[in-house]
Structures are given as C-alpha cells and as structure tokens.
Amino acid sequence: MRRRPFTALLAAGVAITAFLAAGPTGAAEPAPSGAPAPTYELSVPVRSNAAADAALLEGKGFDVMEGSSADGLRVLGGETERERLTALGFRSTVKRELPAVQWDVPDAADSTYYGGYLTVNGQYAHMEQVARQKPGLAKVVDYGKSWRKLKGKGGHELKAICITHITSEKDCSLDPKAPKPRYVVVGQVHAREIATGEIARRWIDQLVDSYGDDAAVTSLMNSTEFWVIPVANPDGVDIVQEGGDAPYLQRKNANTDNGTTCANPPTGNSQSGVDLNRNAGFKWNSGGSSGDPCSPAYRGPAADSEPENTALEGLFRKLYPDTRGPEVTDAASPSTRGIFISLHSDIRMVLFPWAWTTDDGPNDASLRAIAAGFAKDTGYTYGQPGELLYAASGGTDDWAYGELGVPSLTVEVGSTTNSACNGFLPAYSCISESYWPTLSKALLNTAKAAKAPYTVS
Numbered sequence: 082m083r084r085r086p087f088t089a090l091l092a093a094g095v096a097i098t099a100f101l102a103a104g105p106t107g108a109a110e111p112a113p114s115g116a117p118a119p120t121y122e123l124s125v126p127v128r129s130n131a132a133a134d135a136a137l138l139e140g141k142g143f144d145v146m147e148g149s150s151a152d153g154l155r156v157l158g159g160e161t162e163r164e165r166l167t168a169l170g171f172r173s174t175v176k177r178e179l180p181a182v183q184w185d186v187p188d189a190a191d192s193t194y195y196g197g198y199l200t201v202n203g204q205y206a207h208m209e210q211v212a213r214q215k216p217g218l219a220k221v222v223d224y225g226k227s228w229r230k231l232k233g234k235g236g237h238e239l240k241a242i243c244i245t246h247i248t249s250e251k252d253c254s255l256d257p258k259a260p261k262p263r264y265v266v267v268g269q270v271h272a273r274e275i276a277t278g279e280i281a282r283r284w285i286d287q288l289v290d291s292y293g294d295d296a297a298v299t300s301l302m303n304s305t306e307f308w309v310i311p312v313a314n315p316d317g318v319d320i321v322q323e324g325g326d327a328p329y330l331q332r333k334n335a336n337t338d339n340g341t342t343c344a345n346p347p348t349g350n351s352q353s354g355v356d357l358n359r360n361a362g363f364k365w366n367s368g369g370s371s372g373d374p375c376s377p378a379y380r381g382p383a384a385d386s387e388p389e390n391t392a393l394e395g396l397f398r399k400l401y402p403d404t405r406g407p408e409v410t411d412a413a414s415p416s417t418r419g420i421f422i423s424l425h426s427d428i429r430m431v432l433f434p435w436a437w438t439t440d441d442g443p444n445d446a447s448l449r450a451i452a453a454g455f456a457k458d459t460g461y462t463y464g465q466p467g468e469l470l471y472a473a474s475g476g477t478d479d480w481a482y483g484e485l486g487v488p489s490l491t492v493e494v495g496s497t498t499n500s501a502c503n504g505f506l507p508a509y510s511c512i513s514e515s516y517w518p519t520l521s522k523a524l525l526n527t528a529k530a531a532k533a534p535y536t537v538s
C-alpha cells in the first residue's frame with residue numbers, strides 16, 4: 082500500500098521525512114534544530130534477496146519505492162532513515178537529493194491527488210496565483226505556523242486569502258474595526274474531509290471570477306470582506322494525501338507528542354494528533370470529546386494546546402470585535418457584523434451554537450434562521466449538534482460565537498442526490514455533480530446576512 086510511483090511521492094515532499102521520522106510506532110523523535118532534514122532517494126544494496134529485503138524494510142516503516150535498480154532498493158528518507166538503515170545492517174548511498182517543495186510553482190504531480198483534489202501546496206499556489214492575478218480583489222495573509230513547521234519537521238505556514246474590492250488600506254487589514262463585515266469560510270479543519278478544501282477553493286474562484294459580471298457577487302464584494310482558509314490543518318492534509326489514490330483517514334493535526342501507540346499510517350479510528358475541532362478553548366472538555374490520544378476526537382492535553390487553533394483564534398480576534406459578554410447567557414450585540422462558516426463532511430447538516438450543550442444559545446432565533454437559510458439552499462437538515470447528533474465541546478464554531486459573539490455555522494457538506502458521493506473521500510467528480518451546485522448558492526445567499534446577522538429572524 083505504501084509502494085507508489087516516485088512522482089506521486091514528490092507531492093508530499095519534506096512532509097514525508099517528518100512522517101517517516103515518527104517511526105512505525107508513531108513515537109515522536111526529538112525535534113531537529115533549524116531547517117528540516119533533506120529528503121533523499123537512497124540506494125540500498127540488496128542483502129539477501131530484493132523482495133525479502135523490501136518486505137523487511139516496509140515492515141519497519143521505510144518508504145520503499147516501486148522497482149529496485151542495479152544498485153539496490155530505492156528508499157526515500159533523510160539522515161534519520163540512513164541511521165536506522167545502518168542500525169538494521171543495510172548500507173545506503175544518496176542517489177539524489179529531492180528538490181524542496183516549491184508551493185508557488187507546482188507541477189502536475191505536486192498540485193493534485195486522488196483524481197483532482199488539490200494538495201496543500203496546490204491550494205497555496207492557487208491562492209497566491211489569485212492574489213497575483215487580481216491584486217485589486219485579493220490578498221494572501223499568513224496567520225501562523227502549523228505544528229510541524231514550529232517543530233522544524235516540515236509543515237506549513239497557515240494561509241488565508243481575503244477577497245473584496247480593495248479600495249483602501251483598511252480593506253483586508255488585520256483590524257477588527259475595518260470598514261466591511263467579515264464573512265469567513267474555513268475548510269479542512271478535519272483533514273480527511275477532503276471535499277471541504279475543494280468547496281473552499283471553488284468559493285474563492287466564484288468570487289474573483291464573477292466580480293464585474295454577476296450583480297450579486299459584485300455587490301457583495303463591494304460591501305463585504307470574504308476570508309477563505311481552504312486548509313486550516315495543512316499538516317493533517319499532508320498525511321491524507323500521502324495515501325495517494327487511497328488517502329489516509331487522518332482527521333487531526335500531526336502532533337505526535339501525546340500518543341505513542343497510535344496506528345501509523347493512520348487509520349480512521351487510530352491516529353496520532355489532536356482534533357482541532359475539540360481543542361478550542363471555549364468550554365473545552367465539556368463533553369463530546371475524547372481523552373485518548375489515538376482517538377479521532379482527542380481533545381489534546383489542554384485547551385488551545387495546538388498552534389493551528391491559537392493561530393486561527395488570533396486571526397479571528399483581528400477580524401472581529403468582541404460583541405458578547407462573559408456569561409453564557411449574554412447575547413451578542415445586535416450591531417454584531419460578520420459570519421463564520423466551518424466546512425465539514427459528510428452528514429448534510431447545518432449546525433449552529435451551542436455545540437457544547439443542548440441549551441439554546443442567547444442569539445438562538447437568529448442563529449437558527451441563518452442556518453435555516455443555508456439548509457433551504459442545500460437540502461440539508463439544520464439544528465444544534467445536541468438536537469441532531471450529540472453535544473460536542475471544543476469546536477471552533479462555539480469558540481467564535483462564545484468568545485467574540487460571531488454567528489457561526491458548521492456546515493456538514495455532502496450529496497443529497499447521490500449516496501455514492503458521500504463519505505469522507507468522494508470521487509472528485511462528485512464535487513461538480515452534487516456538492517457545488519447547491520453550496521455555491523447557499524454560500525452566496527448566506528453572505529447577504531453578514532452585514533447585520535442578528536437582525537435575521
């Protein structure tokens with residue numbers, strides 16, 4: 082399962098090194114200092130016979146490439162892997178150093194996987210390209226670093242794109258007093274929910290491509306700031322895309338500090354990392370999350386322990402003023418502006434706060450009405466998580482509403498017309514066929530409420 086064509090592996094680049102460095106048990110290695118180790122294609126002379134040696138190395142977690150050459154097996158790795166090979170009695174020579182991932186100039190092998198979904202590098206290249214081509218409409222903002230980036234294990238900057246008709250330096254500024262309301266759409270908080278990154282990417286394109294042509298889009302772009310984060314959990318998505326045509330079901334980030342016995346490669350039910358949507362610091366650990374580090378719903382060792390969350394929350398504090406008081410019963414001010422939508426998959430629901438309790442939130446009527454509007458356009462059901470599923474704490478939606486008063490929706494995307502298009506890994510063609518037609522409409526219509534969301538009823 083891990084043997085794939087060499088070109089497909091270039092997609093994950095440096096991240097592969099970090100992934101392998103975690104070892105077959107998922108045990109975390111000490112963080113290297115400085116830049117991540119280079120990744121090599123190694124030649125490993127055959128010791129007994131090629132098939133047996135390949136099986137042995139694969140069993141030890143090495144990435145053995147398809148097809149051995151005259152000078153031995155071909156193995157991907159860095160200095161850590163070379164030391165491990167030596168310890169196992171194998172010699173290795175560097176056949177070639179792999180080029181560093183260039184996110185701004187991706188080739189075909191580096192930009193997509195699984196039939197057309199954009200890799201993290203592909204998403205970032207797309208955002209930069211949009212901003213370069215439409216500087217009057219879009220600006221890319223780095224808002225933090227992923228867990229692996231901070232540990233020097235590869236990883237990524239965290240990137241958002243602000244889209245609006247930019248007429249002054251106050252537009253797209255990191256200032257909660259900026260003139261236009263903020264409509265924020267976030268994808269792939271949960272890495273394996275791959276449809277959501279693609280929906281976010283299409284949302285970016287719909288906005289910039291329709292400006293000047295479509296009256297509704299043009300009007301909204303003149304009056305509203307659209308912030309889009311297609312990949313809120315890029316380290317997790319790196320792991321997902323390492324599966325190539327069989328993407329790994331990594332839901333969480335790539336933090337390996339807490340669980341040493343989780344499956345590696347990850348499975349749907351056993352994986353290292355922290356669930357970013359159970360880790361946010363509002364009512365953290367109030368139910369609906371797990372304390373098991375290998376659980377897909379692991380809440381982490383402390384509230385807001387994960388850099389992806391503190392970065393997102395830091396960005397939100399720069400985009401939204403706090404309009405809600407400290408008590409859970411305090412309603413957000415009627416003058417609140419903006420909306421936040423977190424995209425998830427695949428149960429076709431529009432969820433709104435509170436998620437941590439079955440009690441209604443203090444702005445329930447408006448939250449419910451905004452969710453109902455989104456549900457009408459998509460055919461999804463709507464309600465609080467505790468009404469439709471189960472209450473769950475530590476979500477980014479409860480954080481944004483609880484801490485800042487921002488009306489927040491968690492939209493569980495999916496297909497209402499073709500059950501074969503549901504699941505975490507829908508075929509890429511499903512997005513055009515049965516996701517995007519209704520979601521494009523719902524995202525646009527809901528944006529009209531961003532100027533005065535708590536007057537919606």
Ligand SMILES: [Zn+2]
Nearest residue numbers: 271274425426
């Ligand atoms: Zn999710």
